[in-house]
């Protein structure tokens with residue numbers, strides 16, 4: 001079983017974040033030292049993490065921990081808070097309560113620009129609206145994850161799109177791609193920097209089985225390379241392959257512990273989360 005408990009290293013990790021030269025993303029350093037070996041480090045720890053909209057809806061205080069290389073699926077009905085959870089974990093929303101550490105950095109102690117920097121360097125996100133740049137072509141959208149001087153990342157962007165069955169469409173303007181093709185571009189963009197954390201909102205919705213399998217393969221590859229991967233999904237097939245499963249209902253996040261084919265590891269993780277919740281009251 002992976003041990004996903006950790007101590008949040010506020011000041012030390014913050015120094016590390018500030019000390020990174022702009023030309024050397026943390027993900028690149030990981031790649032150069034160990035291209036495929038998963039790191040045992042903790043990628044994400046959320047404690048009593050919550051958010052309340054003016055309407056009163058949102059996410060009730062939730063605990064969640066993911067180790068590098070671990071995958072998690074979050075399922076729940078419309079309006080249950082899935083996108084809110086993803087926006088919190090992706091540092092898009094600032095929590096109303098609780099704490100969130102990404103890769104050992106306590107995000108609550110960061111300035112807005114440091115949060116942006118941490119998000120750009122360590123997190124890959126596939127949002128529901130995808131957020132692609134329609135004036136760029138497919139590979140440019142993927143490479144744009146590296147920032148304004150993205151041309152030097154042309155090769156890796158094109159290769160990744162090829163892995164996703166988009167080899168013949170790499171030069172096609174995004175405006176001329178189908179919804180499913182755009183979805184694969186968004187997944188490639190989230191994965192291309194080998195982030196510590198990959199978040200995806202319904203990454204296989206609208207895809208035919210063959211292309212859904214390509215997307216699942218790309219996300220599995222992210223985990224194999226050491227990313228923690230958290231998906232919001234209604235796809236039972238993809239959820240059942242994840243190390244952990246969670247249900248969200250009316251803003252309450254709970255581990256799913258009665259999954260028929262869940263591995264003993266994920267069952268144990270669910271029990272650990274429950275125990276942690278009880279401890280925290």
Ligand SMILES: Nc1ncnc2c1ncn2[C@@H]1O[C@H](COP(=O)(O)OP(=O)(O)OP(=O)(O)O)[C@@H](O)[C@H]1O
Nearest residue numbers: 053054055057058077078079080081082083084085
């Ligand atoms: N900007 C907002 N202001 C007020 N309430 C909001 C806002 N955004 C979302 N909500 C409410 O918060 C709750 C959770 O919304 P959220 O979008 O996280 O749900 P979801 O599970 O992602 O839904 P879906 O599956 O339909 O995308 C809902 O009741 C929603 O109406």
